[in-house]
Every structure is written in structure tokens, then in C-alpha cells.
Amino acid sequence: MRSLSLICLFFGLVWAQTTPSGEEDSTASDIAFSPFIVTDGKYALGTFAKVNWYQAQATCASYGYTLVSITTESDQRAVRNFLYTRGNAQLPLLDAPLWTSGTDLANENTWIWFSNGRSFTYRNFQNGLSYYPSSNKNCIAVYAITGAWVNEDCSEQRYFVCEKRCLFED
Template identity: 25%
Template sequence: MVELTDVVFFGPRTTSTVLLNPNSLNGSCRSPMVEFQASCYLYVHQSEDFVSAMEVCREFDGYLVEIQSSAEDTFLVSLINNVTAPGSNPDVWTGGNDMFSEGHWTWLNSGIKFTYTNWYPGNPSNSWGQENCMQLHFFGGVYKWNDRDCLHKTYFICESESSTDPGVIG
């Protein structure tokens, strides 16, 4: 189980450990999640393999991010750039995968096939026959999609649905 103090959130160019307060809302999202359109996002600056990252997201009532549009992709890249030290350009897990059928990319949580893509040219490549998980990867000055071995450890972004009615909390 992930302790709340284990989640490190990088604010604009600074580092701080965040204790998630279920009574604290950031718009329609629980702090420190960030709202965009109808979803909440948490950038987790903790290296995990794909399955472990998925489990951490579930502990926060979310799932690995599912990128449905160019606008969402641009937002996520901005989130990474705004909260990461200049020049570090980390890889970031998403929920994209082709674990169940090679070459048929779907989102892990919803099972929906990709309708929008932003692959780096030549990807997905399935190098060494083991790249079944999708990450945002920094190529030549921009983030693009890349397939990667699911055992690789990297940062990740969790997504959950935003709510205009937080219900009874606490």
C-alpha cells in the first residue's frame, strides 16, 4: 500500500511532499489533483513499473491517464513541463497498452481503442518483442508517444473523473 506521504508532487519548479487531504477540493478535484475539462489529474513523481503505477492510481480512486484528444495531450505535456525541473524531461506512463493483442492499442481502464494518437515516427515499434505499454517520451524537444517494456520504472499520471458534487467527505 502506498502511504500518502510517499506521493511527491512537484509544484512549479519546486519540490514538496503532499499529504492528500480528502476534505480539500481544487475546483471539482481533490487537492493536489489538477482539473482539465471533465477530469482530474495527478502527476506522480515516483518511479514505478506499469502495473505498480496502475495500483497507485487505484489507491487514489483513479487510473492511468487515457489521452482522448490533442487538447488533453497538450495539457498533459504542459503539466509535466510546469512541474518538472528544467531539462529533466522524464518519461511518463499512460494507460495505453497492447498487452492483450499485439498491435491493438487500447486504454487499460476503459478498454477503448485509441481514436487519437501522437506516436513518435516509427512507433509503436515493439522493440525486442516486449514493448506493450505506452509512455510519453521526450524526443527531439517534444513529448511524443512511445511503446516501452512494462517493467521499466518511470513517473506516471493518474486520472479520475471530476465531480461538481463531492458528496459527503469525511
């Protein structure tokens, strides 16, 4: 009799844990998914897939981030430090430049940070060049190792760096 009670209890628990058809399992929907393997709370490195600049921005936004803006030399050091320390295991993947939010899509050779709309006041272009006449290189990517910026075609497939979005209160 005792073993029959235990069997009934076991099957009762199993039955109670199943989800009726048509209803979503709340435990599965409560699990947070993030495509970013490398993050420090402020920055996140997107190395799960190479994407174009627009897809990188959309992916960052989907998870509460935006493509990184490097507005000062201090920002430059912070991003480089993040990439070197946190992304160290990913460095073999990072031999090509990574997308940032820098762009001149609105006005040729007038560079802004798309994530905050600010014009460039600090620049770190490779070889000091920020303009390639008659080119489609309208988006900025940064080299993880050197920190140098390069103009790239926005449709190129690259890994990317996101930063946590600022939330403004009214």
C-alpha cells in the same frame, strides 16, 4: 495554592490528550496522505518513486486516480500543459518517458487505453511508429517535454501521470 491549581490543570490537560493504549489516535488517521507532490485536481504526477506500469496503475487507483489516457489532441495538449506548468520544477526528473494507461497487452498491436477500455483513435507515437516486431514493448509512455509517445517494456521503472477517475452514476 493558585500555582498548585495551575499545575493540576496542566497535568489534567496533558493526561486528557493522551490516547489509551490499543486505541488509534483519530487525529493521525484523519490526515490525508498523497504521494503526489504535483497535482491540479485532474492530473497528478507520480515522481516519488520509479515503478513499473502495473505498480503505477495500482498507485493511481489507490488515490482515486487512474493512469492517464490521451484520447484526443486536446487531451494531449492538456497533459503536456499540466506537465510543463505544474511539473516545471520536476522537469529534471522528467527526461525519460512517463507511464500512461496505453497498452496492447490483450492483443498485440491493438492499442487501448487501459483506464477506459477505448481503442486508440488519436496517436502521437514518436517517429510515427506504434509497433516493434517481436518486442516486449506493450505499454505506452509519454515524453513530458515533447509529448511524443513510445512503446516500452511494462516492467521498466518509470515515473507516471495519473488522472482523476470518472465516476458514473446509474
